[in-house]
Amino acid sequence: EAGVTQFPSHSVIEKGQTVTLRCDPISGHDNLYWYRRVMGKEIKFLLHFVKESKQDESGMPNNRFLAERTGGTYSTLKVQPAELEDSGVYFCASSQDRNTEAFFGQGTRLTVV
């Protein structure tokens, strides 16, 4: 069974550009989470989808970040326009239920220069 997959694994963009990260959860997992780790800091929660609905987006840093999960399958996280402080590793995780184990993807390393 395929795990959580994220694309791309690495992305280097210039300040002001737009980047879209994609996450494919484990098949059948209704719950999908985005997390971010910036350099030297802890992994921080961004938001939680249940199917296509945003259950909790309290961790989204600002309105330059837009997450979608149309159809309740894969999810995208768009950063527009990107700033230097957005650099970090963006993790996606999925779980079957809200309180069952979440499995993490390997992350997308984003570098904004």
Next chain:
Amino acid sequence: QKEVEQNSGPLSVPEGAIASLNCTYSDRGSQSFFWYRQYSGKSPELIMSIYSNGDKEDGRFTAQLNKASQYVSLLIRDSQPSDSATYLCAVTSLGTGANNLFFGTGTRLTVIP
């Protein structure tokens, strides 16, 4: 103010020894406690969860929780070189889902053959 604090290490132990990893958290309402293992460049992997005071053992791993002291620890017995990784402590708070996690910055463990 940090929610979850861990000693960043590195922590070095000889093969066969007990590795002791510690974590404190600030929110007394925290409900669930997790230890993740992350190999370099890989996804965080759940290795232990604990929900009530006391000890929980799983193979060579023992998680210990003391809610009064707001302290959770992970003991790894008979440490192996393959245990060398970063160990992340994570907690959830009352009213959030089990996967809306607050992470510590992680402790890097090196097991010396």
